[in-house]
Each structure stands twice: as structure tokens, then as C-alpha cells.
Amino acid sequence: MSKDKKFVESITSRDVDFPQWYTDICLRAELTDYSSVKGCMILLPGGFAIWENIQKGLDKAFKATGHQNVAMPMFIPESLLQKEKEHVEGFAPEVAWVTHGGANELEEKLAVRPTSEVLFCELYSKIVRSYRDLPKKYNQWVSVVRWEKTTRPFLRTREFYWQEGHTVHETQSDAMEETLLMLDVYTKFLEDYLAIPVIRGEKTAKEKFAGAEKTYTMEAQMYDGKALQAGTSHYFGTGFAEAFNIQYSDRNNELQYAHQTSWGVSTRLIGGLIMVHSDDSGLVLPPRIAPNQLVVIPIAQHKEGVLDKAYELKEQLENDFSVIIDDTDKSPGWKFSEYEMKGIPLRIEIGPRDIENNVCVIVRRDTREKITVDLNNLNSEVTRLLNEIQENLYNTAKERLESRIYDVTSYDEFKNVADNKPGFMRAMWCGKTECEEAIKEETTVTSRCIPFENEQVKLSDKCIYCKEAAETMLIWGKAY
């Protein structure tokens, strides 16, 4: 097999140069390509098909929890964007502006949406009158634009695809319930479909969304130990409602401001899939999100009966799985490398001797294990193996995450771990933004969240930076 492996030999090893390995996979697995618009990527069929599966899974969960899809304009008039002060300060520096329509200069310039809170607020202020109109739970699947200076495929691009949910509620507790519900929906999807374990918690004041009262986050750990903010869910209180006059008559016929939320995940999740599961042979995809779960590769396909049998297997497998076949005249070795690069979870090899013995050889993408399978049990064996891969990928990522969270109780220790150990840290914090900023500036490590799961943890009494009384524990990490 090795002599055909030109393809694979030329990608960088993830242990040698992780960023280069990442870029190699993005391009060589044909997920994405550069465009002539600096900082904007093309999603190729392989990349877009993953996004379609993410959409399908999440959209179903959104609808099951009572959300409806809409489409808001991609433009925001400058005056509308400026209505909520914190929000515009957060986003204005990275807005792309449309100033001309055809040959004419516009009377008011238009932002290409960086996010759509203000558009939803404007709509809600028109259609919400009474508590009977509440809640409204809308979502949209669109692309947004943020004029970032440095970009990386999937992780940070000037245009990116995402979904943004925007909801409006009668009471604070309804809105807070929604905020946390959507964090749960995301978490379940990440763990069950993407096989990505996360640490959940609340963002600090410094890190929360511009205009939010509270931001909740899922933080995933990549193979190189860095954090990826995989999705966020925000509780807005009545801040936007006051700025946009979203008022309703309550059950006592008194006017009240409505409570709002928003929440989103993006194509960044594809970057997460790559950086959590993939290896030096290319992409590794969890079976539940893989656009193609199986590839059938005929061996010695010029021999009588081989191609026919291969097509027969494909047809039989198609009843239960997504299957492709490669019947081109390329060598089996080339094909093996090609579909390893593309992350197809199982490869099914069928040759003359296999046919004689009524078996085929199945090779797992995750462990490279070869299994000879009786063709009478093929579909049930494939089901079993796909489930095993899904579980194995999750467990591997989970163990790695858990083994790379370090408790530190002094700033020296913090800096030492930051310099030498990939992973996250847990450390006590006084609650002051100044300490958080100083740590970031001195170490490039940022606060990821105040984790839900560890609310009671008390590693020491003191903030590791200022040594004043600690208020809470924080998770820290270098981040994408």
C-alpha cells in the first residue's frame, strides 16, 4: 500500500506544524478554497455537505423546540445599527459598508450585517403588542460579514455561514430558560453528532457579547490544546427592548419591556471537527455527520465479477447508509489514501478472493483496523462499526480534554503551564476586568468561562493575579 501514498506523504504532520497541518487538510480534503476576495473562502462540495448535515441536525432540533425560520435583509442602515450603544461599539469597527447602489451614492450607508440583533428588534417592535404575541422564536440560516484583519479557513473569515436565533419573551425567567435551553440543544448536538465534548459556562463581563447581559458558551479543546469557542447563547435582559421600544401589554394590561435572547453557531464548527478528530492522513469525520459514511473500493476490478459485486454491495448498503463507490482506473492504494484524506469513516474493499469466500474487508478510518466481514452480516456489521467509531472519537476527545485541564494556584504556575503544557487551566479570580486584561496581555491566555460544572470549586482564596479575595473559578486557555 505504501508505494501509492504520495498523496498523504505530502501533508504536514500535526505534531510538527499544527497550523500548517490544519490548512493542508482544509485544502487537500477539498473542503474549502481561497477566493479572489481576500479573507472570504469558497465552501467546496466536501465542506458544504458537512455544513448541510450540521444544518439538518440543528434545524430539526430548533423546530422541535418551537422555533421558526425567517430571512431578514442582509443590510442594516447605519442609523439602525447605532440604536443600541454597546452593540454598535462592539461591531462597528469591523463592518463592511455599502455606499453606492448602481451609479448613485446612497443617502444613508448600509452595513452588511455582522449579526442581526437590530433587524430582529425592529421587526419585534412592530409585531409584538400583547403578552398573547409572546414568545416569538425566530431563527435564520445566513452568512454574515466581519472585516477581520487576519483570517483562517472556517475559524475566522470575513464572510461566514451561521445560524442566528433571536427570541423575545414575556419574562426574565422565560428568556433565561430559552438561553440555557439553546445551549443544551447545541451541546447535545456537538456531543452526539460532532463527537466534540465541551466545557460550558458563563463568559466574564469582558468576554460577553456586545449588548448582552449574560453570555453562555461552549468551549471545545483542540488537539493542540487551544480553545475554540464553539457556540454562544445570550440573555439580553430588556436592553435592546428599551433601545428599540419592544413593549407589550402584560396580563394586567400594563406596558412592559420584553426580554430577549440570541444564540448562534457557525461554519467554525467544521474547523473544530478538523482540529479535534483529524490526523496526519487527513480528515476524520464522525459517522453521524459524514456526508459519505462508506466508500466501496473494488480490488482487481478488471477481473470478472468484481465490479458487479461491488455495485451489488453499494446497492445493499444504500438502504441504510450514505455510500459512494470508486470504480475509476486509479490504483487501490491511491484510492485508499484519497478517501482517508477525505475522512470517510469506513472503507469497504472487495476483491476476487473475498468474493470466493463471501466476505469483504472493512477498514476503519479512526483506528485503521482491518476487519473481515461475512457478507451475510454486512449491514449489521457496518452499523456496529459506525457506532463504535462515533463513540471512540467522542471518548478519545473527552479523555484528552479531561487530561489537559490543569489546576493552578499561583501566577508563576499559570505562566509555566501556559508556556509548557497544551490545554486549559483552572484558576481563581477576583472578578475584576483589570486582572483578566493584564493576564491576557502578559501571557496571551484568555478567560474562557466560569464553568457550570465547577461552581463549587475553590482552589484557593485568592485571585492568582492580584492576590485579593477570589470571587470565582475561571477556565483559561489560549484561543482561536
Next chain:
Amino acid sequence: MSKDKKFVESITSRDVDFPQWYTDICLRAELTDYSSVKGCMILLPGGFAIWENIQKGLDKAFKATGHQNVAMPMFIPESLLQKEKEHVEGFAPEVAWVTHGGANELEEKLAVRPTSEVLFCELYSKIVRSYRDLPKKYNQWVSVVRWEKTTRPFLRTREFYWQEGHTVHETQSDAMEETLLMLDVYTKFLEDYLAIPVIRGEKTAKEKFAGAEKTYTMEAQMYDGKALQAGTSHYFGTGFAEAFNIQYSDRNNELQYAHQTSWGVSTRLIGGLIMVHSDDSGLVLPPRIAPNQLVVIPIAQHKEGVLDKAYELKEQLENDFSVIIDDTDKSPGWKFSEYEMKGIPLRIEIGPRDIENNVCVIVRRDTREKITVDLNNLNSEVTRLLNEIQENLYNTAKERLESRIYDVTSYDEFKNVADNKPGFMRAMWCGKTECEEAIKEETTVTSRCIPFENEQVKLSDKCIYCKEAAETMLIWGKAY
């Protein structure tokens, strides 16, 4: 029932003021709403759900014919847009331009895509090398922007949702086959799902797409007799390939320019659904495209057992159909009007006496017919009725279309029909753009297509305008 019908009484009659009736339905059926960005609409849940069903149906057909989805950037650098001369002349006058990113002026201004030919061409020029790479058949579902002066919901808006397929092929005949295949895919979908019959044919040189060699179209006739261009499919020849240098080594190892196509349909189809099927009580939707096919309305729901029975019916129907229930305390009459306005194909009424008799009353949205149905046969009766509605809507539209195509053999007759009879005309034409332009200027009637179905039709020897020798027959109509 009539005393509750405030809701319906306030929409304009389609025979009194068709444009106002149309706008009334768009807003009152809650399909769309105006935004603060002039000319851009909001797709509300009711409108977006129809678009989702259109997407679902067409996307399946695209994939079944070997197409793959991608996502290209929403921006096009000015220099890239200018590479194909006819194309840029066609689109530049209505392009929205991004000139600033954050606080900085861009070095090169960026068009917000009005269509994406040039982006696909640039990609294809990179990834197509050999005949082995062909065909590439990509599609994307996105919104595009054209800075139109006058706009109408769904029919002409500055931003609109659509799909655009872009393919590249080895030979002219492969590309032409694709062009016509996609026209067939569209036609089948329009007829089978949207219940909209169309006339298909080729656009004249004046009306074809900017940069295309041939444009094929589906023309639908609205209730007011006007034409709606419902979708187009273009054969580009090698024009774009030459401008963008899309060359491949052919089977003799010689360099050749590739042949291309593009094809698209948009949210304009929702406008077509309204203007073909709907009536003075509101929206009428064909069951195969309706987001909700059934609404269950309990009658005297305060009486014991009614609500329970209504929920039971809903649950039973959900196995086969998309069903909603309205158990609010609004009056049944209000509910009847509401769901007629929203175009739900069948309403199921269940009250105490019905329960006693083990029946329910089903009311068809299209004919208003009331049918008493034995609850033991409910699902099969509903299936039958939905099929009947689907067929009835198609047949009604088909008969109307066929009865309103007028053959004219002189320009006086042409003008007389144009002024007095809603519908299309068939008339002979010399093939010169000047005649076509003069007719448009003098009558506002435009050429719709040289129809496939009538290639052999010869109404006379002469062009109705210049009276010189006729080259072909054309379909004419006033258009949206």
C-alpha cells in the same frame, strides 16, 4: 360564519385592484413584511416555510441529477466582474458596492453579487485541467442583490433568495443537454408541486441573459393575464471560458475551452403561487408545497371531550400529513377566516355532534366544499382530498392559460388584444430586435419566448410589425 369575517372583508378583491390584492395577501397572510432597508423584504415564517419546501423539492431533484452544493463569496471584486464584457454591461447598472471595511476605504471596491457567474468561472479556471475533471455541476442557495428602482414583494426586490446552478462541460452537446435538463427539472417541479403550468421556449436575443448564447425560459400566466418569467436556464457556449481561461486537455491531449451553463429560480415563485391560485379570501396553496396541509379546529371546545378528540385527530393525522391545531379561545368563525387567509388546503372541524356521530367536517380551501367524513376513514379521505385539490389547482390554471392565448396576425389586432384581453398572444416575427423594441415601446407588451411546443406554427408569412418575411412565431405578454 359571516359575522366573524372582519379579517377577510378588509382585503381588496383581485378583480377590483389586482396589485393591491396581491400586496394585501403578502402582508395579511404573514408571508412577508417591509424592512427599514428600502426595497428589501423580510421573509416571515409563513413565507420562508414555503421557500424551504421549494428548496427541499428542488434540491432533491438537483442532487438526483448529479449536482453538488457549494457556497461562493457574496462579494465580487470590480475587476473580476468586468472580465466578461456583455455580462458586466448587463449587471453593473444595478450593483450595490461595498467601498469600506471598518474605518478603511477598500483598495478595490466589491460588488455584492447580483449573480455569481464570474466567481464560478474563476473557481473552474483553477480546478479544471483535464477532460477527466469534467463535468463539474455546482449549485448554491443564497441571496443576491440588484439595486432595482421599483420593487414589489417577491417579484422584484433589491435582495432576493434564489438558487444558481453553474456547470462546466467537455462539449457543446453535453452543456446543451444540461441546459435543457434543468429546464425540465424546473418544469416538472412547477407543474407537480406548485401546480403552475408554463410555456417553455427560447428567449430572443434582446431578452436573453447578459453573456449567454441561449436562454431558455418557463413563462407562467398570472390570474390578471400577465406573464411571470418563472425560471431560466442558460447555455453560455465558451464565451465565459475564453474570458476566464477555463481550458482543459481533451481526449487527444489538446487544449480546449470548456462549455458552460447556468440556471436559476427564486423566491419570485412564491409571488407566482399567490398570483396563480389565490382568491379574495386570501392565499391558496397547493397541498404538495403547503407548510401546513391541515388545520384542526375544535367547535364548542369548552364542551367535554371536544378538545381531547381534536388532539386525538391531530395526532392521528400527523402520521401522514403536516397538521396544526388552533385551540385558542378565538371564535371558530375567526379561525376559519384566519386559516383561509393563510391558505391551508384543508380545515377539519370537530364538534360535540360530530363526535357523537363519529364524523368530522372537512372544508376544502380551493372550492369551499364541505365534506362530512367518517372518522374511521379520515386519513385516506384526507389523502384523496389533498390529491384532488392539487389536481384541481393545476387544471384550473392550465385551462385558464390555454383559454387566454390569442393568435393575432396584424399589429392592429395585437394592440386591440393588448388593450382589452388579459393573456398572452401568439404572433409572427421577422427576427429583428428593432421590431421587438418598437412593439414594446408602443404597447408595453414584451416577447416572452419562441415556444418549443409551437415550432411549426405559422400564423402568417409576415412579421406583424414590419410586414417583412416572418422568421418564427413568438409568445407575447405584459410581464412582471
